[in-house]
Amino acid sequence: MAYREGGYRVAVIGATGNVGRELLAILAERGFPASEVIALASDRSAGQEVSFGEDRTLKVQNLETFDFTGVDVALSSPGAKVSAVHSPRAAKAGCVVIDNTSHFRMDPDVPLVVPEVNPEALAGFRKKGIIANPNCSTIQMVVALKPLHDAFGLRRVVVSTYQSTSGSGKAGMDELFNQTRGIFMNQPWRDHQDKFTKQIAFNAIPHIDVFMDDGATKEEWKMNVETRKILDPTIKVHANCARIPSFIGHAEYVNIETEKPIDAEAARAALRDAPGVTVVDFRQDEGYVTPAECAGEDPVYVSRIRDDATVENGLSFWCVSDNLRKGAALNTVQIAEVLCCDYLDA
Numbered sequence: 001m002a003y004r005e006g007g008y009r010v011a012v013i014g015a016t017g018n019v020g021r022e023l024l025a026i027l028a029e030r031g032f033p034a035s036e037v038i039a040l041a042s043d044r045s046a047g048q049e050v051s052f053g054e055d056r057t058l059k060v061q062n063l064e065t066f067d068f069t070g071v072d073v074a075l076s077s078p079g080a081k082v083s084a085v086h087s088p089r090a091a092k093a094g095c096v097v098i099d100n101t102s103h104f105r106m107d108p109d110v111p112l113v114v115p116e117v118n119p120e121a122l123a124g125f126r127k128k129g130i131i132a133n134p135n136c137s138t139i140q141m142v143v144a145l146k147p148l149h150d151a152f153g154l155r156r157v158v159v160s161t162y163q164s165t166s167g168s169g170k171a172g173m174d175e176l177f178n179q180t181r182g183i184f185m186n187q188p189w190r191d192h193q194d195k196f197t198k199q200i201a202f203n204a205i206p207h208i209d210v211f212m213d214d215g216a217t218k219e220e221w222k223m224n225v226e227t228r229k230i231l232d233p234t235i236k237v238h239a240n241c242a243r244i245p246s247f248i249g250h251a252e253y254v255n256i257e258t259e260k261p262i263d264a265e266a267a268r269a270a271l272r273d274a275p276g277v278t279v280v281d282f283r284q285d286e287g288y289v290t291p292a293e294c295a296g297e298d299p300v301y302v303s304r305i306r307d308d309a310t311v312e313n314g315l316s317f318w319c320v321s322d323n324l325r326k327g328a329a330l331n332t333v334q335i336a337e338v339l340c341c342d343y344l345d346a
Helices: 018-029 080-092 119-127 136-152 170-184 218-230 264-272 325-342
Strands: 008-013 034-041 049-052 056-059 073-076 096-099 130-132 154-163 236-243 250-258 277-279 300-307 314-321
Touching: 008 018, 008 080, 018 034, 018 049, 018 325, 034 049, 034 056, 073 080, 073 325, 080 096, 080 130, 096 325, 119 130, 119 325, 136 154, 136 218, 136 250, 136 264, 136 277, 136 300, 136 314, 136 325, 154 218, 218 236, 264 277, 264 300, 264 314, 314 325
Parallel strands: 008 034, 008 073, 073 096, 096 130, 154 236, 277 300
Antiparallel strands: 049 056, 154 250, 250 314, 300 314
16 A cells, blocks of 8 residues: 555644644654644644744644644544544544544544554544554553564563653653752752652652552553553553653563463564564663663663563563653554555545
8 A cells, every 4th residue: 555645634633732742743754744734732822833843833723613624634632631522523524533642542443553563453443533542651561562472472461660750741841850950959849749649859659640449540550451452352461650750751660471481582582573672681781771761762672681480481571662752652653654554545
């Protein structure tokens, strides 16, 4: 299949937010075949200008009054409540929406897609005209898990995440910056508290999103149900999610049990050949990748691959990825690329 001659009209919803700006940057970087790119945001942002590539700017239009007729694809990241209203409105006008919020992910009629993992699920977009982008922490994990599941068969996954403040938006990043600066200036950290439940500067918070009845947070629940929807409903998943004082880049320690025998060398070989994965795994100082090093990068980096001798077929590894890129904007654009190339009329 090929892209349509003349390109596609593309709308970016939530264009002034962290992910929206990254969407615009990645569309330009990857040379997406757009005949027109439209930046949309709330009424209070209408009229502002946002960057598109190195030398272009777009004037932000009002999402509330925008008519989606004639728009081919919308890349949407405005927040779940806003998306609940405007994604169906856009789809009704004939625009295919790739939604980066949590609102549609577990809808059985909405495909939840990571292109390196389950691109075939895109065929289901015709039911509602909406495709869901998974949670950032889920995306990087399933990219690494896919080749291991194919080769060895996953039975159980236990993951502990160390998630950056950008996962909670610009407000979270600002709170980390202001608290850190305030502490050095002998100001109470509570003078700069708004987004997080406890001090984030020089701390770690084992709490992302709301608590649920079983004691898990919603972030932990998302990793469970999304992984099984994307990869395999029979896999057992237990997640532990924490927020750490970094700006960009999520890290995860992942422990797996498999059906077939597995060892570090076999896993390393499977991961090296996997799309979207870069293995950097040397058992020496600096022989691994940290969140600070993955900022601005596209791959999911896998390090610290080692056997787990406490179970019959066990393995652990460390993975990091830029949560604003592969965890959000890049995955959304990759979905759009496959959609336009393979599914929309050429």
